[in-house]
Amino acid sequence: AQSVTQLGSHVSVSEGALVLLRCNYSSSVPPYLFWYVQYPNQGLQLLLKYTTGATLVKGINGFEAEFKKSETSFHLTKPSAHMSDAAEYFCAVRPNTGNQFYFGTGTSLTVIP
Amino acid sequence: EAGVTQFPSHSVIEKGQTVTLRCDPISGHDNLYWYRRVMGKEIKFLLHFVKESKQDESGMPNNRFLAERTGGTYSTLKVQPAELEDSGVYFCASSQDLGYNEKLFFGSGTQLSVL
Numbered sequence: 275a276q277s278v279t280q281l282g283s284h285v286s287v288s289e290g291a292l293v294l295l296r297c298n299y300s301s302s303v304p305p306y307l308f309w310y311v312q313y314p315n316q317g318l319q320l321l322l323k324y325t326t327g328a329t330l331v332k333g334i335n336g337f338e339a340e341f342k343k344s345e346t347s348f349h350l351t352k353p354s355a356h357m358s359d360a361a362e363y364f365c366a367v368r369p370n371t372g373n374q375f376y377f378g379t380g381t382s383l384t385v386i387p
Numbered sequence: 388e389a390g391v392t393q394f395p396s397h398s399v400i401e402k403g404q405t406v407t408l409r410c411d412p413i414s415g416h417d418n419l420y421w422y423r424r425v426m427g428k429e430i431k432f433l434l435h436f437v438k439e440s441k442q443d444e445s446g447m448p449n450n451r452f453l454a455e456r457t458g459g460t461y462s463t464l465k466v467q468p469a470e471l472e473d474s475g476v477y478f479c480a481s482s483q484d485l486g487y488n489e490k491l492f493f494g495s496g497t498q499l500s501v502l
Contacts, residue, residue, distance in 0.1 A: 278429070283427070310493075315495060316495050317390070317391060317478070317480075317492070317493035317494045317495045317496065318478070318480075318491075318493040319493070320490060320491070325488070364430065366430075372443070373418070373420075373435055373442070373443065373485055373489070374432045374435070374443065374445075374446070375420075375422075375430075375432060375491070376429075376432070377422075377429045377430035377431070378429055379427065379428055379429045380424075380429070380430075
């Protein structure tokens, strides 16, 4: 079975600092990889995804993630945090077969002014 | 264009009662999913409809949960009778196409509290 591990249920960064949210997955075959963000009282929104091709993926709001097959990782980064980035972030994978998404436990990001 | 709508946003019920959650997907989306997040844990798949048919219901916890999607439009998820461990946030998502280009649109969820 697939599993997704997000290290750190809570991450705090200062405004303007680097954001790094970690995600590792377990799969013998590289799956499709996703990052979703949930702002308060809203549904999950797709930040970015990796399916094939370039391993560095750029998403909305200045976020990007790099797929590293050798490390089975898909960490999310943003060079400079903004107050509006405060939200909960979910890493997810979807196997190449089937339509089920497997999510991590989420990381709540706090941005300190 | 309206997004995925879920109703109610919050529900507080007592153990043993029945609750019905509703999801209205984006118009034209054949795929509809239910997911659940128990507090502090990962978001877990419950089931997947393609139009009115259950494509995959492997994530349904037990027979106290019944999902329907009559007519292939909105869906309901009924829990009867509710137990304490059913508390959590129930998310609905819809999509138009399957495959690697599938893009899921999520509702804001229903927070269910069973006391």
